[in-house]
Amino acid sequence: MPKQNIYDNQTFFEGYKKIRENEDNANNIFEMPALFSLLPELNGKKILDLGCGFGEHCVQYVQMGAEKVVGIDISEKMLRTATEENSDPKIKYINMPMEDIDKLDEKFDVVISSLAFHYVEDFSGVVKNIYSLLNDGGVFVFSQEHPLNTCHTGGDRWTRDENGNKVHLNLKNYCIEKENESSWFVDDVKKYHRMFSTIVNTLIESGFFVEKMIEPTPDEDIIKKYPKYKDLCHKPDFLVIKAVKR
Numbered sequence: 001m002p003k004q005n006i007y008d009n010q011t012f013f014e015g016y017k018k019i020r021e022n023e024d025n026a027n028n029i030f031e032m033p034a035l036f037s038l039l040p041e042l043n044g045k046k047i048l049d050l051g052c053g054f055g056e057h058c059v060q061y062v063q064m065g066a067e068k069v070v071g072i073d074i075s076e077k078m079l080r081t082a083t084e085e086n087s088d089p090k091i092k093y094i095n096m097p098m099e100d101i102d103k104l105d106e107k108f109d110v111v112i113s114s115l116a117f118h119y120v121e122d123f124s125g126v127v128k129n130i131y132s133l134l135n136d137g138g139v140f141v142f143s144q145e146h147p148l149n150t151c152h153t154g155g156d157r158w159t160r161d162e163n164g165n166k167v168h169l170n171l172k173n174y175c176i177e178k179e180n181e182s183s184w185f186v187d188d189v190k191k192y193h194r195m196f197s198t199i200v201n202t203l204i205e206s207g208f209f210v211e212k213m214i215e216p217t218p219d220e221d222i223i224k225k226y227p228k229y230k231d232l233c234h235k236p237d238f239l240v241i242k243a244v245k246r
């Protein structure tokens, strides 16, 4: 089945790159701190990064002492930037869909994925392969768009007051798990909606022990510094999970 490779769309790629260059993007303020807070000690470890994008995290894993990092991404454009800007003798970038990781012939101590699984239809298949690729006691840490976001199927996500301020979330179809199309830089960006329980049960049924979850939300200091993030008190944008291979 053909897999979506939206990051190779030039308009999407440029729009995404611009957002990530903003210091105060939501990844930097909410998602990355949560993800990194769940990582185990990486010293001497072999790491697999699924959907590694520009490779910025891969470089950080090396700086944290990783012995080897394999970064996988379906997008040639993302990996071109990764190679140009974030190369290191300890990092190997591979252009492949993560659905094919069963073809890798090595084991890892830690598998990490940041904001890529909502683009993947066969989450269960990927999780099973991650379990097989991990050494015993290995750790799996990932973030994805929160299920309260991935269920969105069009229209305004928010009910607003007469001045356009967000009052509350318009939630619908949370319980319908399917491919949803959204507009982000371009139309027809496919995201796969799974309920929170499905995500957690998929991990459990694959053999993982779920150790911790974070739904990053702004504290008072963050709201003071970045008032635009106050609406994240209504719903988190990200879900971050740490699971362990028993």
Ligand SMILES: C[S@@+](CC[C@H](N)C(=O)[O-])C[C@H]1O[C@@H](n2cnc3c(N)ncnc32)[C@H](O)[C@@H]1O
Pocket (backbone or CB within 6 Å): 003, 004, 007, 050, 051, 052, 053, 054, 055, 056, 057, 072, 073, 074, 075, 078, 096, 097, 098, 099, 113, 114, 115, 116, 119, 120
């Ligand atoms: C939001 S970006 C995140 C990049 C990086 N992990 C980070 O946090 O900076 C999502 C990445 O997942 C990749 N991706 C999407 N679907 C994929 C798939 N099926 N297999 C591998 N990579 C995929 C995209 O090409 C893109 O680079």
